[in-house]
Amino acid sequence: QMPRGNLETIHHRALVLAQVRKWLDGLNFREAFECMRKLRINLNLMYDHNPKVFLENVEIFLRQLDSISHINLFLTELREEDTTTTMYPCLPNSTVPVQPAPGPSGKKVDIVCDALRSTMESMDQHKYCLSILTTHVKKTVPELEVALQKVHELRVNPPSAATAVSAEEALKYLLFLVNVNELYEHSLGTYDFDLVLMVAEKSQKDPKEYLPFLNMLKTLEPNYQRYTIDKHLKRYRKALHHLSKCGEEHFTEALNLVKDQRLYGEALGLYPANSSQYRALSCAYAEYLVAQHQPEQAGLLLWRCGEAARALQAFVGGASWRNALCVAEQIPLPPDQLALLARDLAEKLIELRRYTEAAVLLEQYAKDCEEAISALITGAVWEEALRLVYLYNRQDIIETNLKPALLEGQMMANANENTFVIDVICLAPYCLYEHRFLSLAFSSQTSFLEAQKAMFIRHKTRLAVVRELKEKARLELLDEDVPDCPEAELYSEASSVMTGSHAGSKYSHSNSRISSRSSKNRRKAERKKLSLKEGSPLEDVALLHALTEVIHCVDKMREEVHSLLKALVLFQFDGQAGRLQQAYGEALLLIEAGIPEVWQEGLQPTQAPVTGPNSTANSIMASFQQPRHSVTQESEMPPAPKMRNGVKWKLSILK
Amino acid sequence: QMPRGNLETIHHRALVLAQVRKWLDGLNFREAFECMRKLRINLNLMYDHNPKVFLENVEIFLRQLDSISHINLFLTELREEDTTTTMYPCLPNSTVPVQPAPGPSGKKVDIVCDALRSTMESMDQHKYCLSILTTHVKKTVPELEVALQKVHELRVNPPSAATAVSAEEALKYLLFLVNVNELYEHSLGTYDFDLVLMVAEKSQKDPKEYLPFLNMLKTLEPNYQRYTIDKHLKRYRKALHHLSKCGEEHFTEALNLVKDQRLYGEALGLYPANSSQYRALSCAYAEYLVAQHQPEQAGLLLWRCGEAARALQAFVGGASWRNALCVAEQIPLPPDQLALLARDLAEKLIELRRYTEAAVLLEQYAKDCEEAISALITGAVWEEALRLVYLYNRQDIIETNLKPALLEGQMMANANENTFVIDVICLAPYCLYEHRFLSLAFSSQTSFLEAQKAMFIRHKTRLAVVRELKEKARLELLDEDVPDCPEAELYSEASSVMTGSHAGSKYSHSNSRISSRSSKNRRKAERKKLSLKEGSPLEDVALLHALTEVIHCVDKMREEVHSLLKALVLFQFDGQAGRLQQAYGEALLLIEAGIPEVWQEGLQPTQAPVTGPNSTANSIMASFQQPRHSVTQESEMPPAPKMRNGVKWKLSILK
Incomplete structure (x- = not known):
């Protein structure tokens, strides 16, 4: 006979889960929580079981748990995972339809944190202080600055409520949740030196290390100060924003930051479109784009900020011939140079087998209808070739070029x-x-x-x-x-x-001669594994x-x-x-x-x-x-x- | 006990077929033939069993059968069907691979007829005369004229050979194979009046009926005579060929024949390209094509034969604007009319949403850059619109039209x-x-x-x-x-x-408003059976x-x-x-x-x-x-x- 006590502690998981579900359905959060905690059932189930009901009854949940540490336990255990499908799937014969969670869209952890925080704040923000801090820290992107700000608030205006937590305690709790260096960096990010010092004191840091830096910062102009902090924290976007407010004398620094961190798009938004800075940034951006093989977009940026000559160069580089000609007419280029430009572009287009476009260039800008017709004939664009032949009254070309090409294209071989x-x-x-x-x-x-x-x-x-x-x-x-x-x-x-x-x-096709040309194409690379051998x-x-x-x-x-x-x-x-x-x-x-x-x-x-x-x-x-x-x-x-x-x-x- | 005789006449088909196959494999055609004839096995099997072997041994086959009537029996039973797959499939466990007949390509009946005829002609064309006639008649397209010609040959030069058949006998045999009226018609088709009379005499026809017609024919000029016969026989293509040789005085008749029988393509090949007849035919063809909603092809025909004005009309009708302009320049149309034409065509193209082409017309032929740019803006062809703006130095249009259209296209709603x-x-x-x-x-x-x-x-x-x-x-x-x-x-x-x-x-979609527009599309009609209801x-x-x-x-x-x-x-x-x-x-x-x-x-x-x-x-x-x-x-x-x-x-x- 088995000893009696052993059997009593054995719980059939399915039965337990069924009971927990019943409790949750009856909004009996406390019983459910105690049971789950004891039997090590993942606390996420409290939410996952029925997200909608949970969110509608957050206040009841909080009141039943009635313990900061229990709330914190629940919060810290939150994970981006639906335990009803991963760990505790419903039995298939269950009558409840297993429908996808109809809860609000977004990340589960963030939803729960935000819901709990807003409820706690409305109930008693002092009593739930530590849990509120936990909700900030637990978010997908931890809101450490907000949490620090709340601690700072406690310090500046210590609450009178009996249930209130002291700033000291709150900071200690935060340091327990978050790495001290991370917290220090984030305190710096609030630009609030009081807060920084508060954290620094709690940390193991050597005052000789951080005090000189903080003192130096204090001497700077506010925007430049913030820029310096942001840069220190590698928050380059914010750094750029602050630096852009520091006036023209710091523009070179800003331009270098933009180039280093490739913040071109961001930067253009910070300066008025007709300013010299905007122009300089556009030029820098254009250079970058050309290096990235995006000459057309570079040209658009240069053109709109008035850098016509450089825009022309970019457009020519990108075979963006219509834009190139617009810019050339705007400059305006002298007729002979325009004709030369047109010929250059036409040559490029012919290389790209864009004969019809090449013909427009040759005809309208280089004023060379013969070359235009010849391009069209090469490209087998017969009707358009004929149109130009008659437009320029050059019927002779029909016999000399068009007919032979027609037949060659059809009969003979190069x-x-x-x-x-x-x-x-x-x-x-x-x-x-x-x-x-x-x-x-x-x-x-x-x-x-x-x-x-x-x-x-x-x-x-x-x-x-x-x-x-x-x-x-x-x-x-x-x-x-x-x-x-x-x-x-x-x-x-x-x-x-x-x-x-x-x-x-193994017998994959080694058509090396061709592969080099089209190595970019992933799909083609996959096909190479297929062999016709x-x-x-x-x-x-x-x-x-x-x-x-x-x-x-x-x-x-x-x-x-x-x-x-x-x-x-x-x-x-x-x-x-x-x-x-x-x-x-x-x-x-x-x-x-x-x-x-x-x-x-x-x-x-x-x-x-x-x-x-x-x-x-x-x-x-x-x-x-x-x-x-x-x-x-x-x-x-x-x-x-x-x-x-x-x-x-x-x-x-x-x- | 069953009466003994009954059993003896029962043959198991599979066994018989196996025996026949063995005989055929051994080139024992005679035994095979006799057996098949007696047991009513389809004679096609003689060829189908192994087409290649049969064709290689036609002479042996003929010598073994050694009977004109047997050969004729075989020939008349030929059918376009592979009896080894339809009637007498090989057993699946047969060791001989059942591969598709590797015989020569083409129709089986024609192959066998041609092979037998050429062999018989080389062996003894007089002896096999009737079989040779059968091979002509049995072809997929019966060669009655050739058969008749051979009969006529017998009559004109009666062969001296003892085995020879008389013309009389041969004609009688032909009339046994073919309907008499059909034979008479075909004899007419040889244009040989001797032959016609020979057949007519053998037929039940009343001489009062056919003699006047034949006598009338004899009075005609040879080409016109043949034309009349061909027309009588409804062989319009041949009729046209002969009529085209009858000179200009008969051209109206030819033209009417072409129109009635829609022999346009045929007819164009019969007259030199620079003749007035060619031109008249082209015009008639073009009219027909326009009625068939093929105005562009009509235009091509008219243009190449020099009917520029009518070609222009056809091209305009088909929105074939490039061709239309070529013709207009060739005529040449006066500048103001050319501009009008261009505007008409542009309007058509805009209706067809072909904005870029419409712009070319408006710019280059109507010389109206404003309208051209407007068309391009309507069609959202932004780059090309800008190109014309700068080409014609009309930057004002950017503010008045282009920018509002850009934003409207993007933000507002008509x-x-x-x-x-x-x-x-x-x-x-x-x-x-x-x-x-x-x-x-x-x-x-x-x-x-x-x-x-x-x-x-x-x-x-x-x-x-x-x-x-x-x-x-x-x-x-x-x-x-x-x-x-x-x-x-x-x-x-x-x-x-x-x-x-x-x-x-039943619930098929009754979107009548839309269906009328696209009723042509079969696929769409099918889809209408699908309903989203x-x-x-x-x-x-x-x-x-x-x-x-x-x-x-x-x-x-x-x-x-x-x-x-x-x-x-x-x-x-x-x-x-x-x-x-x-x-x-x-x-x-x-x-x-x-x-x-x-x-x-x-x-x-x-x-x-x-x-x-x-x-x-x-x-x-x-x-x-x-x-x-x-x-x-x-x-x-x-x-x-x-x-x-x-x-x-x-x-x-x-x-």
């Missing part, structure tokens, strides 16, 4: 670019499409289309093979009899074989990505093909236009027919044998694991791309 | 448009986003964003509720004990309750669509917000810019955080109770039906939209 593209196609199929310009420079749209079609078919065929192999591997795994092994393990293993693992794919673990995913890119690339060509077709027809090249239209139409059809094959809905119906007479609960489970796998796998797989069939590109006059 | 938009939001949440212009005209981007955020939250919250209800409904269905009911039926019922059915959704069967799908639209709409605003922010900063409206940047940033964050909630991967883990100790094979199956449902349902559901996080819209100078 050997160099061509081989480059082929190279890229072989090396890194999905890097190609991000360099969209290639398809423009690519001399023959038709042969480009052929290459795309061939790649689509190759990838699609290979994907079917890979899928078949994986299916076969899966079925083989299912066939093996592993009767005692827990299913979960068995299938997690299977899945890792099937889907491979990111980390383990035959047999690589995620080859199917890699193929899907490659197919997606081909599809996007071909689909994107609609507008370009449409405009080329119109230009070809206009100049009676109906034959070429017809062939191009047919080739492009075929490519689109091929892709559209291929998409449902590649992105099959669900999976093949391998259900039949699974539910046969020989199947067991385990085998059925196992077979249903399959769709699960596919779900997780799909998260890495690109979704089926949508073709922009709404974009009409075909000419009905070609058949 | 009452009319505002209420309209709110209306649309309430009535038809997803119609709104297709009218993209609203967000531009929408006076306050900030309040627009608020509305979007509110809608996103409302739909998301409701979606969670709907999903919970459906889950509850599903679990209730699972709880019911229906022990003998087949699972499939039970769950298909459950799924129809859960997902509702397209046809049965609470309790509608596909409410969750409708909500997903609505959420997708909100996301796309907000995501699309990046460029616009970016440009507005820059303009606001330039004019020192940092406060407004900061607020807009914050509001937009919050909207994007809200959406981005919401996407994974809305598009959950897989489903909630309700797996635990399902595999508990009380579960049976059936209950496990049932619980796994759930992901299946979600898969089929997802096909109607839009995939999770992708945010264009690559588009940088934030200004770092605003914080």
Whole structure:
């Protein structure tokens, strides 16, 4: 027989929690608190059990506890965690709906602290003094200054109430809650030297250390004094605010602070927009922005504060040509320099393949319609090129440049670019499409289309093979009899074989030539783990990505093909236009027919044998694991791309 | 005991087929043929069993059959069908891999006919005459003219070979294969009157009927004669070809034929590009295209054949402004008319919300920079507006128009448009986003964003509720004990309750005000079956669509917000810019955080109770039906939209 006493002290936690919940529901906070404290149940539950009810009955809670130390215990135990979900979840068969806490939004600890403090202050701020201090200290961002201020208040105006706590006691309590150095720093932050001395005296600090500093501070002009303190405390924003009030003689110091701490935005708000300081700050900010590769924003700042010349430079640097020209006209630049500027900018834009914009510059600012038309022809912007041809009455250019370019773009090939593209196609199929310009420079749209079609078919065929192999591997795994092994393990293993693992794919693609260009792109970096190499673990995913890119690339060509077709027809090249239209139409059809094959809905119906007479609960489970796998796998797989069939590109006059 | 004879005539089909296959594999065509004929096995199997082997051994096949009637039997039974998959599939445990027929590409019937004919012609074209005729007739597009020609050949040069068939016999055989009237028509189509008479005589036709027609034809000029025959046979393309050779006096007839039969494209190819006929045809084609709402293509045709005035009209009709101006300059239009034209076109483009293009017209052709700038301001194309302001030295417009518009666009509201938009939001949440212009005209981007955020939250919250209800409904269905009911039926019922059915959704959305505008869009019509009304069967799908639209709409605003922010900063409206940047940033964050909630991967883990100790094979199956449902349902559901996080819209100078 067991000794009787032992059994009595054993409490079944579920029963205890149920009782505590009942107490809390009945607003019986005292019983609940005593019980929880004794049995070491986390006190957060008092609030978490029903935040709304707790907040509505804070006063009852305080009156029932009726002990500063108990209140402080509750406060210090507060944590940003919902114990009803983490530590003490409700039983699932509970009739109370487990809904997310409907309490006010914000951080739980702050909410409880603020609610308790305001109630305590309205009840008896002297009696609850220490608890009130605790609420300040416990907040997510501790309000140490406020707490110190309250202590200081006690010292300056000692309350007469019998329940009141002395300043001495309060400070001692604060020092118990907070590290002394931290408290000293925060006392400094109140700019109240009385308070500083009060804390310093309580601390172990050597007066020889802090007194000289405090005395030096006392000699300073108030704003500069506060600036010095803020800087000492590394509160640079506040420091800047105070320093900005110290007059022009301290502006250099302010500017250095701004530069050191990168407080440009803050600083601009502190000086009037038409002041010289504002201008100096704008210039400093602009320099910083240019260094951060943000020349356009730098230009905007410089322009608006009147630094036109420097703004121009920034805009040119950022290829922000419209702004650059506005500034240039405002300066105003002499016509010949304006023309030069326009040419420089146009060159930049052509490098960026922004031909239409380059043409505007060349035409309107450099007054060189020939160059403008040439840029448009290079960019395959046929209609706009023609517009300028007629606007400037330069029909001769049609024969000399436009028609040959039309046909070249359609029929012939520039050997160099061509081989480059082929190279890229072989090396890194999905890097190609991000360099969209290639398809423009690519001399023959038709042969480009052929290459795309061939790649689509190759990838699609290979994907079917890979899928078949994986299916076969899966079925083989299912066939093996592993009767005692827990299913979960068995299938997690299977899945890792099937889907491979990111980390383990050794055969990752080392297209170093291209990777350096686009190293910034995180997504691309992830894709590099996928390899199109035959047999690589995620080859199917890699193929899907490659197919997606081909599809996007071909689909994107609609507008370009449409405009080329119109230009070809206009100049009676109906034959070429017809062939191009047919080739492009075929490519689109091929892709559209291929998409449902590649992105099959669900999976093949391998259900039949699974539910046969020989199947067991385990085998059925196992077979249903399959769709699960596919779900997780799909998260890495690109979704089926949508073709922009709404974009009409075909000419009905070609058949 | 059964009578002995009966059993002997029973053949097990599988055994027979196996034997036939063996014979075919051994090139034993004769045995196979005899057996198949006797047991009524489809003769197509002779080819289908192994197309490659058959085609390589056509001569052996012919020699073994050695009977014209047998060959004809085989030919007439040919069908475009692979009997090895449809009628006589191989047994699955067969060791021969069931791969798709590796035969040559093309239609099977044509392949077999052509192969047999060429072999027969090389062996003995007289002996196999009738079979050769059969191969012509059996082709997918029967080659009756060729067959007739061969008969005619026999008649003109009767072969001396003993095995030869007479023209009489051959024609009789042809008439047995083909309808007499069809044969007569085709004989006419050879333009060979001898042949026509030969067929006519064999037919039941009354000579009084056909002789006058034939005699009339004989009097005509050869090309016109052929045209008349082609027209009689409704072969309009051929008719046009012949008529085009009949000279100018018949051109009106040709033009009428082209118009009647819409042979415009064909016709243009028959006349030289600089001829008057080409021009007349182009005009007719253009008229047709305009009627077909293809004014731009009409304009291209008219322009290239020199009909400048009409081309201009067509281009104006199609808002094809660049082309219109080219033509106008080419005519050339006097300056005042050109300016008027430009204004007309600009007005059209502004209606189409193509402000930048309208501005080019107003600036460069109407020489009205004020109007141009005004158009750009209306379209919120801030940088381009500023460019023109400085280009034309009209800085006054900044104060009078640009700044107020900037702020209005950001802060104030045009009452009319505002209420309209709110209306649309309430009535038809997803119609709104297709009218993209609203967000531009929408006076306050900030309040627009608020509305979007509110809608996103409302739909998301409701979606969670709907999903919970459906889950509850599903679990209730699972709880019911229906022990003998087949699972499939039970769950298909459950799924129809859960997902509702397209046809049965009575509460479809009757947003008639909007529907009339966009009735063309099929996809939208489908969506109308989805209703956002609470309790509608596909409410969750409708909500997903609505959420997708909100996301796309907000995501699309990046460029616009970016440009507005820059303009606001330039004019020192940092406060407004900061607020807009914050509001937009919050909207994007809200959406981005919401996407994974809305598009959950897989489903909630309700797996635990399902595999508990009380579960049976059936209950496990049932619980796994759930992901299946979600898969089929997802096909109607839009995939999770992708945010264009690559588009940088934030200004770092605003914080």
